[in-house]
Amino acid sequence: MKKTKQLLGALGLGIVGEAHADYALNMTQGVTQLSRDIYDLHMYIMWVCVAIGIGVYGLIVYSIMHHRKSKGAIPAHFHENTKLEMVWTIIPFLILLAMAVPATKVMIEAYDTSASDMTIKVTGYQWKWRYTYLDEGIDFFSSLDAKSNEARQLGSKLSPESVDHYLLNVDNPLVVPVNKKIRFVFTGADVIHSWWVPALGWKKDTIPGFVTDAWAKIEKPGVYRGQCAELCGRDHGFMPIVVEAKSEQDYKAWVVARKAASESKAQAADAEATKTFTMDELMAKGQEVYNTNCAACHQANGEGIPGNFPAIRGSAVATGPIDAHLNLVLQGKGSMMSGFAGSLSKAEVAAVVTYQRNGFGNSKGDLLQPSQVP
């Protein structure tokens, strides 16, 4: 049934379009002044192209219909006409000028990140986003939601159709206020990604070691979805972006709640940092941390992907000296792996190191306590 519907949809080009409600043919107008300007520019150029196309294709079709040998056409012998050739060199040039002027205006608008009301730093990781609210001190990761993640596995029993916003949903959306000029600054932790929410009108690459910026002033509360647009490895297709734009009031309430939540999380982390855990506790916690942070590359079974991502099972690091192991988790490995010093608590680091040394058939028997994590 699903397949038939899809085939019908495919063949009917949208006649059976209700198969998926949010089906679209054209660029979105978006929810900012800038995105509308970009949309208008897009439509303007498209119509200019359509007009030129009608002219050129019209001549070709006319010629094919009338200037054919089977209709007894006798070939003419002209093969140049300087005046005509000048005309069709100069007129396109003038049309281009008429395009360049509005394009320049919009590009200058897109680049004006001055006088912003707030700044959010976006960091691209393989394969999740990190959002840091520079003014509020809020900082969190945002990755593909669990249900999409389950449905997208090769041979998954869960069908994509049964998942709300399949591949376009995250665990922690980026929450922003409407009618504030938000300056986004971008950087990459490992490789280049690109942050793209079509409703905002643009995308920007996140480049490791460099900072780029862009801005948006969202006019309408709502949920706006996007995806990573720059090939960034195996799970490039699975790091969506969700922006939740709230009214000023709702946004403030969210900030308070978010801060309270992170405060209590920090307190819990502090408490844990001095606690002594048992092996079982560390293993249970470690597995949880591993699955959210490590499994995308090293795989849930610790086997890695040969040639691309090293295995944890039986690896020299996970079965070698514990200091070197800890150090690798904290510092990362250049552009191959980003470090977790800033994103995991001491207890989480201790747990995941312990889990890696004693899970997947590794049996070092040693464990790490949070107090041993620098």
Add this chain to the structure above:
Amino acid sequence: MSAVTHEDVHAHHGHGPAEGLLRWVFTTNHKDIGTLYLTIALVMFFVGGAMSLVIRAELFEPGLQFVDPAFFNQMTTLHALIMVFGAVMPAFAGLANWMIPMMIGAPDMALPRLNNWSFWILPFAFTLLASTLFMEGGAPAAGWTLYPPLVLQGGNHLPFAIFSIHLLGLSSIMAAINIIVTIFNMRAPGMTMMKLPMFVWTWLITAFLLILVMPVFAGAVTMLLTDKFFGTSFFNAAGGGDPVLYQHLFWFFGHPEVYILILPSFGVISTIIPTFARKPLFGYSSMVYATASIGFLSFIVWAHHQFTVGMPIAGELYFTYATMLIAVPTGVKVFNWVATMWKGAMTFETPMLFAIAFVVLFTFGGFTGLMMSISPADLQYHDTYFIVAHFHYVLVPGAVFALMAGTYYWLPKWTGHMYDEKLAKLHFWLTAISVNVLFFPQHFSGLAGMPRRIPDYALQFAEFNAMSSIGAFIFGFSQLIFAYVIIKAVRGGEKATDEVWEGAKEHGLEWTLPSPPPYHTWEIAPEIK
């Protein structure tokens, strides 16, 4: 080949091809080498095509059904590298080898041994590239652009892929030198530069582009190699480098490269349309100048592939304006083709059908290209299926259609047999329709927000992707007809006349030679009036 003419019997003995398979290994004959190039191109066209069918099968419906995302990325990367370096470039080199000497009245290419070498590098380069598929970690998976840092994360494939690129570059540079030397030095008396057939002109300019950009690409990938294995930091910010530097180097090669793929296509189309319109090419000299302008502009527009990396505004605007300018000479070419058809007496044999489809669909790809030159709009288009649709329109119904047009046009000359016109027309219609079913919907999915290079997608893109996949399979299997028609014509068929196409003698020296031409032609240069 049974090419023994009277001239051969009288003048020389034993100047035919050597016997057996070794003929193809040791040959320095431009026609043999042309055949070798065309054969390898056709084989690689099917290899690269098979990879694209893996991609389209996976994208037929949402969810992952067949391949791991890592393997999907290897397929997109290899599909592009093989189609660009394995199919289109060698195919044009094959046409150049066969046709340039015959068109300018030269007995062979100027540097025949170099010619042999530049071909025989290719099979080894492709073997090296294909071998990465069987390595731990698989083939390169960072896209054909091989952007760092991503490309440096891969397994053992990197040095193999890079050496393969070095070899391909070496081969291209040697072929380009050979073509330039041949055109400059071996023209028949009276064949002045402004009398050169358009195909020869477009290849001359292409050859200069090749010589200028292949070393840049070779340098850039060598820097990847030293970054990975010898501790340099050209593209690593932590060591003072810049990942975006690679993108500038790559596209300084990459943009001229896409014109390397399309300029000879312009030449083929400018050759075919006059023959079947029974009229001389309109605006020959403006065609030459337009081709040269496009060649020049190709060097100063590269960063329009990087509008989203955060260049300074001055850079964004400069590359916007420069890119828009390309529309002017390209427009001149299209208008000239239309004016050539105008008031002609057209017939519609398969080469002409492909040529007309080229003009229509390449122009369409040109329109989307013009849209993308508008940098603010490109902030939306960039890295979406809109881009995928654009460059496939200019490369498939663009470059590939020109190659098919050229193949049908010259096949009777090469083999001495007419091809099966009925089957060829069937091939044309299946190809021309399915190519649009395949690529047209991608404009919509791109505008609606689907990024490129993803193995799975959100549900609202399902219809367009299913349509695209159906088109891809029809397109792919239709090409078997193409291969069959070629093989059939090689093996026999109705004898072709020397002129092959009515009135073709007025459109090129090659049509004054017998079909098939003797193994050595123009040993005595023709006199061009």
